[in-house]
Amino acid sequence: MSSASLLASSPAPVQRLSPDALRAALSLRDLTDPAQGQHAMQTLLSDVVQAVSRAWKVPARIHRPGPVVTVEDNYDRLGFSTGDVTRDVRYSRYLSPTVMLRSHTSAAMPPVLRALNSDTDADALHVIPGLSYRRDAIDRTHVGEPHQLDLWRVGCAARMGLADLHGLLELVVHAVLPGAQWRTVRSPHPYTTLGVQLDVRVGHEWLELAEAGLVAPGILAQAGLSPNAWSGVALGMGLDRALMLRKGIQDIRLLRSADPRVAGQMQDLSPYRVVSALPSITRDLSVVVPADADEETLGDQVRETLGVQAGELESVSVLARTGPDELPEGAVRRLGLVAGQVNALLRIVIRPLTRTMTDAEANALRDRVYLAVHRGPHLELISR
Template sequence: MHSYLSPAELTAALSITDLSADDSGHALSQLPSAVSGALAASWGVPVKEHRASPLVSTRDNYDRLGFSPDDITRDSRYSRHVSPTVMLRSHTSAGMPAVLDALRGEMGRYDTLHVLPGLVYRRDAVDRTHVGTPHQLDAWRLRSRGLLGVPDLTGMLGAVVDAVLPGTRWRAVPSAHPYTTAGVQLDVQVRGEWLELAEAGLVAASVLRSASLDPRRWCGLALGMGLDRAVMLRKGIDDIRLLRSTDPRVAVQMTDLSPYRPVSAMPPVRRDLSLVCADDVDAEVLGDAARSALGADADVLAGLEVLDVTPVSELPAGARARLGLMPDRAPLGRGLPVRGSGQANVLVRLTLQSLERTLTSEEANRLRNRVYLALHDGPQLELIAV
């Protein structure tokens, strides 16, 4: 079951600035060229960059890339659908079917690196490493009349690490992806911890066939990387919100890839919420709804943590009475996507923290109430006076 973006929601999503654009002057615009330049130099091949519309067909976003019809990522709780056939892309790989289609008439020898940077649109959890509209980069080397195999893929991974995090130790862990074979997850070791940087593999024959390209003649390497994570690792940033900060002390440091020099942090404010929600909600659904409720103030939401989920049937009678719930009551579906068959008491902790100034208690309470009203699906309200 899908819910669709309203015109206002679509306009808001499309108005978000793409910091990976060549003219942004942001560090996020510098990594794509660093990666493509390193790969092109290593292979001696030309580069073609594609800046396609973020509105794509659901077929290109899923079917032509090998996603199964029942894949959970198709659910509108985790992606942003505009209509039954159109959506905001959930990954930049959604632009590759059109690139492959354009090669149908290519009869000679061909060997080119195609790069697709840009924003992608998801419904995600709220914490210091996730946002609902992250930046991503896809890099696909497509070749005719020649083979590309695992050794070429390994070389690609090494070149990417050298471009993003020079001198960093890395490993390739087997990982299945619907549009590749011999798929791997590229991990890098940062401060003694292994962190995911990208995923890659050999382009699957089924993806080539979907564009009428004969896999006996065509082959390729595919890599997808989160640009926000890559820049954060490169600069030593621990809060993804800093990438869009307007604080001059921070913003000036986002114009290059040199290490970040921390500025004084504003104190966080925490507020706990006792919500009534459908019994299958998760941090991604609640996080996206909280961001939407706060609108222009969403950058103050530093975290949303689900502390506990208790089905109504397991609550003590006193708690059910306080919340105004009955065990057999179905979710109301007010404000949140509903899939579960019942309701639950969900305990959530909000972390509110401005990057520019200290929040007053009254401001924090108002923000808390706005989130509460958007997420709560019960008959009784418990607001904080401001």
């Protein structure tokens, strides 16, 4: 991979994050940071870092840079192509054509690599925990601001290879889920070679835990580090998923719950004891949306419009999508569909974590979701 391809200019985004959305993102508590209060996620993070650092006998260096990064560090210097779909404004949160909220904690590594020195950084484990910012679906396992962990062992003291990669995977699995079965599935990444997806067996299922690979020579070269002397292994893991698997938690919203019965259980890694489950309320919505809308972009629109009230939604899913050419002419007129739009059937599941919701409240919330995503000229509201 050449330096020219790594640093190809990024396409200018056409949509920027609103000031209110930026303030909301930056005010969100980082559960990995002890300075913002104790949380079980910090214990899990510490267990992983200590297991790897001690086994490899290398120092662990924790980096906590701010979430605002350059597009160059987030994408270009990590080898993403200019046409990569992840760059699209539907999935990334841009502040300007050259600055964004990081979409992964890996965005902190290009500056770290540029600062390395063979005299003082011969071999070290670089640890980058924290929030990343995406546009994502609303369901029990996804949020728009997931916690991530990047572990990069980079050095020039010894050549790292496949054995080191497998060693890292084994150490991480046994720190997160002691004794769990694990496997790897080939999964190429732009900033690694021999990239793999790490799966763990939970019950009868194989679930993704992390992705990893050897640091690509081109990534080192563009940071001024000779690939002939320097090498490394890199792993990225979702800490929300890891903690949920460790404690047996089924709903990601519980990690931030203010209910004392739940919050008290988020102070350690003991198995989660289920707090009385409240009944769910389901509403189906027929809406007009852009043809390229998906669960990730629709979920993000709902989060931005509803703010904290979005936490009362268990899921927002797309049941069906129908284009104008698949509908009777009368239905097209009734919906007001135009070119570039489709009729989508959405299902929202409402289940507040700490209270029972009345039908009237559920209908009002249904209408707020409807107004957040519907792009047709005619409205079908049920709470007015």
